Amino acid sequence: MQYQSLLAELIDAFCCLPGVGKKSAQRMAYHLLDKNRQGGLTLSASLQQSMQDIGNCNRCRDYTESDECQICQNERRDETILCVVESPSDVLAIEATANFHGKFFVLLGQLSPLDGIGPNEIGMPLLASRLKEGVIAEVIVATSSTIEGEATANYIAQIAEQEMGEQIQVSRLAQGVPVGGELEYLDQSTLALSLANRKLI
Amino acid sequence: MQYQSLLAELIDAFCCLPGVGKKSAQRMAYHLLDKNRQGGLTLSASLQQSMQDIGNCNRCRDYTESDECQICQNERRDETILCVVESPSDVLAIEATANFHGKFFVLLGQLSPLDGIGPNEIGMPLLASRLKEGVIAEVIVATSSTIEGEATANYIAQIAEQEMGEQIQVSRLAQGVPVGGELEYLDQSTLALSLANRKLI
Numbered sequence: 001m002q003y004q005s006l007l008a009e010l011i012d013a014f015c016c017l018p019g020v021g022k023k024s025a026q027r028m029a030y031h032l033l034d035k036n037r038q039g040g041l042t043l044s045a046s047l048q049q050s051m052q053d054i055g056n057c058n059r060c061r062d063y064t065e066s067d068e069c070q071i072c073q074n075e076r077r078d079e080t081i082l083c084v085v086e087s088p089s090d091v092l093a094i095e096a097t098a099n100f101h102g103k104f105f106v107l108l109g110q111l112s113p114l115d116g117i118g119p120n121e122i123g124m125p126l127l128a129s130r131l132k133e134g135v136i137a138e139v140i141v142a143t144s145s146t147i148e149g150e151a152t153a154n155y156i157a158q159i160a161e162q163e164m165g166e167q168i169q170v171s172r173l174a175q176g177v178p179v180g181g182e183l184e185y186l187d188q189s190t191l192a193l194s195l196a197n198r199k200l201i
Numbered sequence: 202m203q204y205q206s207l208l209a210e211l212i213d214a215f216c217c218l219p220g221v222g223k224k225s226a227q228r229m230a231y232h233l234l235d236k237n238r239q240g241g242l243t244l245s246a247s248l249q250q251s252m253q254d255i256g257n258c259n260r261c262r263d264y265t266e267s268d269e270c271q272i273c274q275n276e277r278r279d280e281t282i283l284c285v286v287e288s289p290s291d292v293l294a295i296e297a298t299a300n301f302h303g304k305f306f307v308l309l310g311q312l313s314p315l316d317g318i319g320p321n322e323i324g325m326p327l328l329a330s331r332l333k334e335g336v337i338a339e340v341i342v343a344t345s346s347t348i349e350g351e352a353t354a355n356y357i358a359q360i361a362e363q364e365m366g367e368q369i370q371v372s373r374l375a376q377g378v379p380v381g382g383e384l385e386y387l388d389q390s391t392l393a394l395s396l397a398n399r400k401l402i
Contacts, residue, residue: 005265005266005271006247006250006251006254006255006266007251007255007264007265007266009251010247010248010251013240013244013247013248014244016233016237016241016243016244017229017232017233017244018228018229018232019225019228019229024220026290026293027219027220028218029251030290031218031219032217032248032251033251033252033255033264033289034288034289036217037252039214040217040248040251040252041248041249041252041253042217043214043215043217043218043245043248044246044248044249045245045249046207046211046214047211047214047233047241047244047248048242048245048246050207050208050211050233050241051233051234051238051241051242051245052242053207054207054208054234063208063234064206064208065206065207065208070206087231087235088231088234088235089227089228089231092227092231
């Protein structure tokens with residue numbers, strides 16, 4: 001086996017990042033060596049600490065380095081609305097809208113029996129016990145608009161009805177034409193759906 | 202100041218990489234946390250070691266973690282041809298062609314008196330002493346085709362003549378139409394140059 005230089009190892013290591021191939025990895029390695037070694041060291045320290053210390057929130061399963069995440073700990077957020085999402089990055093996307101002030105629950109996956117992912121794997125027992133606390137009045141199910149996402153949403157609706165009956169409303173994100181979207185480029189299913197669900201103005 | 206979570210710090214740290222903005226940084230952080238923590242730790246270790254241990258080769262100024270780089274140590278490469286480039290990434294680019302079997306010298310910059318970069322800053326004394334060893338028969342100057350690059354090339358030609366007179370040939374990379382390039386998209390200067398330097402077939 002040929003001896004690998006540190007630089008070659010670094011370039012290989014960068015290739016583990018999504019969207020980074022050999023060329024970009026080279027550019028990153030040389031950029032840091034040439035111009036920003038301090039930035040490289042900061043990234044190294046931050047990576048190590050994050051990979052080791054970031055776990056999941058005991059209450060909502062979002063990523064956090066504490067027992068409970070900042071959103072769960074924040075008392076100014078509305079405890080009565082719970083938004084259920086598939087992954088931590090969905091939390092970030094919804095937070096970026098600055099239009100949601102409730103709490104979150106992160107499934108870390110979607111129901112997919114063929115892959116061996118059942119209710120227990122996506123935290124359903126934890127969600128059920130959370131619903132039983134009796135504080136939540138509305139569950140917004142923000143899973144993907146795929147077959148698995150829809151199945152997961154239906155399952156959550158069932159759980160909510162079983163646990164709390166009429167006391168909990170379950171809603172789903174609206175579907176239709178995206179803002180700024182042009183009709184001619186929209187897929188047929190979405191267009192059909194937004195025709196069927198048209199709103200009076 | 203608001204408390205920064207580890208995750209937010211990691212996303213900020215990724216932004217120091219070239220071509221990585223907020224969105225890509227988020228994607229990278231979540232990808233590693235979700236799917237490849239081991240890869241993240243490997244990257245962290247490799248980054249730290251590289252930023253601390255990679256210095257410059259004593260002989261050619263290329264990046265290396267040893268006193269002399271692998272190319273300088275390789276006795277199967279032709280000592281009589283020296284390719285002078287501006288940066289370590291140029292070495293990589295030329296090595297990738299697999300068409301050069303001589304040795305390198307890396308300037309780590311280009312002559313630019315207005316920015317305070319004179320001959321001493323780009324390793325000219327080291328290059329001069331290398332030429333004086335009397336082994337080198339040809340110097341290929343592969344600096345950029347910019348005003349500073351040309352000035353640097355001329356300076357190197359002068360040094361070579363001063364030190365060794367007629368014993369050293371100095372050449373410059375050929376300029377012209379790139380392979381696969383279409384004439385209609387080529388800039389005027391390059392086209393004019395390749396007309397003037399046309400070759401008989």
